[in-house]
Amino acid sequence: MIKTALITGATSGIGYEFVKLFSRGGYNLVVVGRNEEKLDEIEQVFHHVEITRIQKDLSKPGAAKEIFEELSKLGITIDVVVNNAGFGLLGEFDTVSLEEQSRMIQLNITALTELTHYFLPYMKKMNDGKIVNIASTAAFQPGPLMAVYYATKAYVLSFSEALAEELKGKNITVTTICPGATKTNFGAAANVEHTIMFSNAMDAKEVAKQSYEGIMKGRRVVIPGAKNKAGAYAAKFLPRSLTAKIAKAVAGEK
Numbered sequence: 658m659i660k661t662a663l664i665t666g667a668t669s670g671i672g673y674e675f676v677k678l679f680s681r682g683g684y685n686l687v688v689v690g691r692n693e694e695k696l697d698e699i700e701q702v703f704h705h706v707e708i709t710r711i712q713k714d715l716s717k718p719g720a721a722k723e724i725f726e727e728l729s730k731l732g733i734t735i736d737v738v739v740n741n742a743g744f745g746l747l748g749e750f751d752t753v754s755l756e757e758q759s760r761m762i763q764l765n766i767t768a769l770t771e772l773t774h775y776f777l778p779y780m781k782k783m784n785d786g787k788i789v790n791i792a793s794t795a796a797f798q799p800g801p802l803m804a805v806y807y808a809t810k811a812y813v814l815s816f817s818e819a820l821a822e823e824l825k826g827k828n829i830t831v832t833t834i835c836p837g838a839t840k841t842n843f844g845a846a847a848n849v850e851h852t853i854m855f856s857n858a859m860d861a862k863e864v865a866k867q868s869y870e871g872i873m874k875g876r877r878v879v880i881p882g883a884k885n886k887a888g889a890y891a892a893k894f895l896p897r898s899l900t901a902k903i904a905k906a907v908a909g910e911k
C-alpha cells in the first residue's frame with residue numbers, strides 16, 4: 658500500500674526539498690503552507706504522486722486540529738509526519754515584537770507538538786510510522802539575539818529525543834533534524850543573512866538529502882554537514898556561558 662507523508666513548510670527551502678525526496682521515494686503527499694501559488698505549483702509539478710494540499714497558517718491556535726479533522730474527513734491516514742515549518746527572528750529580546758515571538762512559539766513548538774499528538778495514535782495502531790521534527794544546531798546552546806528561536810529548537814530536540822525513547826521497541830522512528838545555516842528564505846525572514854553564522858550556509862538540497870538518508874535509517878538525530886556536527890559536539894563539552902558568548906558573536910555582522 659502506498660504510504661502518505663505530511664510535510665509542513667512544503668512551499669519553500671528545506672521543506673520543498675523534502676517534497677522532491679519523498680515524492681521520489683513513492684510517497685503520496687499532504688503539503689501544508691500558506692503560499693497558495695507555491696501549493697498550486699507543487700500540485701502541478703509532482704503529479705506522479707497523489708498530492709493533497711492544505712493552505713493553513715500554523716501559527717494560529719487550533720490549526721493542527723483543523724488539519725487532522727480535514728484529513729480524517731477525506732479518509733487520508735498519515736504514515737510520516739515532517740514537522741518542518743518554522744521561522745526565526747534576530748534582535749534583542751525586548752525589542753522584537755512580542756506578538757511575532759508568540760507566533761514563533763505557536764509555530765515552532767505548539768503546532769509541531771499537536772500534529773505529532775494527532776497523528777501518532779494511527780502509527781501506534783499500525784505499529785509503523787516516522788515522525789520527523791526539524792530543530793536546528795541552535796538546539797545545542799542558548800542563543801543571545803535569537804533567544805526565543807534557539808529556545809524553541811531546544812524544545813524540539815528535547816521533546817523528540819524523549820518521544821523516540823518512549824517509542825523504542827515499536828516500528829515508529831522519531832528523527833530530529835538539526836541543520837546549521839542553510840540557504841533558504843529563512844535567512845531573509847529572520848534578518849540573519851548578513852551575520853557571521855550565515856557565512857558558510859549549506860544548500861537546502863544537500864541538507865534535505867542527508868536528512869532523508871538519516872530518516873530512512875531511523876536515526877534519532879541528524880546534523881547535516883561536517884562543520885555543523887563538529888560544532889554541535891563541541892557545544893556538549895563547553896560551558897553554556899561560553900557557548901552563549903559564541904552564539905552571540907556569530908549573530909553579529911560579517
Ligand SMILES: NC(=O)c1ccc[n+]([C@@H]2O[C@H](COP(=O)([O-])OP(=O)(O)OC[C@H]3O[C@@H](n4cnc5c(N)ncnc54)[C@H](OP(=O)(O)O)[C@@H]3O)[C@@H](O)[C@H]2O)c1
Nearest residue numbers: 666668669670671690691692715743793838839841842843
Ligand atoms: N535555513 C536555515 O538556516 C535553518 C537552520 C536551521 C533550522 N532551520 C529550520 O528549518 C525549517 C525550514 O526552514 P527553511 O530554512 O526551509 O525556511 P523557509 O525557506 O523560510 O521555509 C519555511 C517554511 O515554513 C512555512 N511557514 C512559515 N510560517 C508558517 C506559518 N505561519 N504557517 C504555516 N507554514 C509556515 C513556509 O511556508 P508558507 O510561507 O507557505 O507558509 C515555508 O514553507 C524551519 O523549522 C527552520 O527553523 C532552518
